[in-house]
Amino acid sequence: MEDTTKLNTSKLGTKEYWDNFYSVEKQNFEENSEDTGECWFADSDAEEKMVEFLLDNLGEYKIQDNCSMIDLGTGNGHLLFSLLEEGFKGALLGVDYSEKSVEFATEILDNKYSESENVKFVAADIFSEQWTPGEFDVVLDKGTLDAIALSGITFQDNKTVVDVYPKVIEKILGQNGVLLITSCNFTEDELIKIIETDSLKKWKSINYPVFEFGGMKGATICSVAFVKTSTK
Template sequence: MDLEPSKLGTKDYWDEFYNRELSNLRESGDTGERWFDENGAVDRIVNFIEENDILKGDVLDLGTGNGHLLFELQDNEPDTPYKFTGVDYSHQSVELANSIAENRENMEFIQADILDPSWARNRKWKVILDKGTMDAIALMAPADVHSERPLSRYPKAVEQLLADDGVLIITSCNLTQSELKQLITQNTKLSAWKSIQYPIFEFAGQKGQSICSLAFKFADTH
């Protein structure tokens, strides 16, 4: 799997995008884009977490955007004592999420580069969510001709953030389930655990899903 670099993999693109979202929020109260909404991804992720009794500690949302996934998860578990943290490398994204969150308790948003886990200061999370952020990283260009693609750093970076008995749930529209499994498990101690089911489409005799969501755990916690 080797996707061509795209503007969707640049920080400038996302800064401009969330700057527009901020303007829309201030002008009309519109809280912004719900990524993969046409697939019901947020509801399916929230239901999956509830059905599998996963919410047993603090939650981290990678590339949180407007924070929508965290808000939906917290609203579904209003009495939970756990903390919900969203991280994004776009300052405008963090400002947008904070503006929407207003006075929510146990909610924080942090500007940081998730590929550099030092921002977390050795903190670990029981639940880590990624809805489309890995897809954007897959579209990032290397720093120079001698550098690896940033996506190659993603699995190890995320592994360092996950608690020993935690669950990582990644939702992707660019990778198939098998490609996602290979990427995450190849050079980490993580293994695929369960998948979230989406509607199946058929085209030219082939069946598939437009997106996939796969949950991972450390291999010795199954």
């Protein structure tokens, strides 16, 4: 049976593409401070639904208004800024392998949220063994696995970024912590197949409008929450 979690490579999986993309967005922001860049999956209200999910599940596992969160592939930082505006006051860290992304998000932070001391952006390769950011209560991913799955990068034993992604999550997610991931390239079943391990288990998913075509039902996007049930 064909493994549908294996995607073809694309320029969308390259650091060069995103450096160029965020260089342009940074320039646009400097010319118009109201232009804070593109909000990914805005047509599906994914960001709003992710924030709403966290608000609706306050008190569950380690989701608190003062919990620590890390946003993988933070881009322009829009998701973290939305959480900040909704009253989350724990440490919020955005990481991206594109230095231009981090420069752009930091510039927005300095210009629009200068009084917020709990938000920080850093450039990092999340697959590097030298990357040790510590453990977080909540890990967020809005389209990042989608993008890096297109990179074609392989590691030891010919493992892909999709293969090693769960290990990255286990490394940075504290026990009883929550991973909330949104994808347009993978179905919910595929995300479960990719991410579930002995210690990472599906918890809940977010509902999106369902379409029907040719007798088949589906959604254009999915968001799934996983819980780290043990430290193994």
